[in-house]
Amino acid sequence: MPELPEVVTIARTLKPQVIDCRIRVVKLLRAATLHKLSLPPDSLIGVKIADVTQRGKLLLIKLESAVDSSCESGKCIPDTLAVHLRMTGRMVVHAIDTEPNSHTKCTFDLERPDGSMVRMFFDDMRAFGILMFADQSIMAKWSFWTELGPEPFDLDPAGLAARLAGRRPAIKAVLLDQRVLAGIGNIYADESLFQAGIHPERPAASLTTEECDRLLAAMVDVLRRSIAACGSSIRDYRDANGNAGAFQNSFAAYGRGGQDCKICGSKMEKTKVAGRATVYCPNCQTKNGKA
DNA sequence: TCCTCCCTGTTC
DNA sequence: GAACAGGGAGGA
Numbered sequence: 001m002p003e004l005p006e007v008v009t010i011a012r013t014l015k016p017q018v019i020d021c022r023i024r025v026v027k028l029l030r031a032a033t034l035h036k037l038s039l040p041p042d043s044l045i046g047v048k049i050a051d052v053t054q055r056g057k058l059l060l061i062k063l064e065s066a067v068d069s070s071c072e073s074g075k076c077i078p079d080t081l082a083v084h085l086r087m088t089g090r091m092v093v094h095a096i097d098t099e100p101n102s103h104t105k106c107t108f109d110l111e112r113p114d115g116s117m118v119r120m121f122f123d124d125m126r127a128f129g130i131l132m133f134a135d136q137s138i139m140a141k142w143s144f145w146t147e148l149g150p151e152p153f154d155l156d157p158a159g160l161a162a163r164l165a166g167r168r169p170a171i172k173a174v175l176l177d178q179r180v181l182a183g184i185g186n187i188y189a190d191e192s193l194f195q196a197g198i199h200p201e202r203p204a205a206s207l208t209t210e211e212c213d214r215l216l217a218a219m220v221d222v223l224r225r226s227i228a229a230c231g232s233s234i235r236d237y238r239d240a241n242g243n244a245g246a247f248q249n250s251f252a253a254y255g256r257g258g259q260d261c262k263i264c265g266s267k268m269e270k271t272k273v274a275g276r277a278t279v280y281c282p283n284c285q286t287k288n289g290k291a
Numbered sequence: 292t293c294c295t296c297c298c299t300g301t302t303c
Numbered sequence: 304g305a306a307c308a309g310g311g312a313g314g315a
């Protein structure tokens with residue numbers, strides 16, 4: 001399940017394979033994978049891939065066009081190919097003669113600067129992923145994009161506290177809300193709360209200044225360590241080279257319900273918060289806070 | 292503000 | 304053969 005560290009890794013491994021390539025053919029194999037606001041697949045024909053970046057969990061393929069990129073000419077030309085991988089999405093580059101598999105939702109035939117061709121696949125077993133081909137006017141209408149919060153790296157403790165202020169829901173539910181923070185999913189929410197010693201069901205606004213400090217430091221540390229390990233591979237995640245990450249071997253909370261706490265040895269408890277499986281240590285992460 | 296749904300492979 | 308995994312949209 002790609003969260004921020006996995007998307008960073010995918011962007012890093014995809015970029016050298018597709019940069020400066022020109023899109024020649026786009027085949028959309030599942031119509032519902034395309035976002036409602038998206039420009040049609042054919043709008044990508046002829047544009048060049050200028051960069052591959054990421055914001056939160058969104059993979060952003062930056063495009064540049066050789067022709068007028070304004071809508072005034074009557075034809076909109078996308079400058080962004082945004083990909084939300086959700087649970088099982090993958091972007092992988094294969095040889096040009098590779099055929100789609102049963103989970104392929106879209107293929108992009110790319111011409112390299114030297115004239116050779118490759119085929120980029122968007123595979124997505126569970127079909128939750130979304131493709132968005134957009135110009136700036138469309139991005140400005142995409143609420144998920146316009147309302148996306150800052151990444152933890154771009155916040156200071158006071159900034160985090162300000163974003164949690166007035167929010168009564170459980171801190172874990174708030175961390176998963178991409179409008180509050182971008183990039184945190186179920187894995188890194190559990191890992192960060194464990195590392196910070198904060199119970200996942202604490203009302204977000206009840207965190208003290210000192211706890212906000214600890215939580216932000218934990219999120220940044222967990223995300224950085226995972227990026228260094230090329231992300232976490234639970235089942236399906238692979239980077240753009242098809243390689244798995246290694247951070248799953250460092251989990252202290254996620255998926256460890258019933259096992260011993262790595263700090264105090266207590267039995268880790270499993271519950272549900274915001275409809276998501278949640279694991280925490282009842283001793284290290286107490287409900288009334290812990291110094 | 293919380294619940295259900297989307298989707299399919301894996302596990303119980 | 305049902306439960307589970309889960310991000311986000313949309314509805315109650």
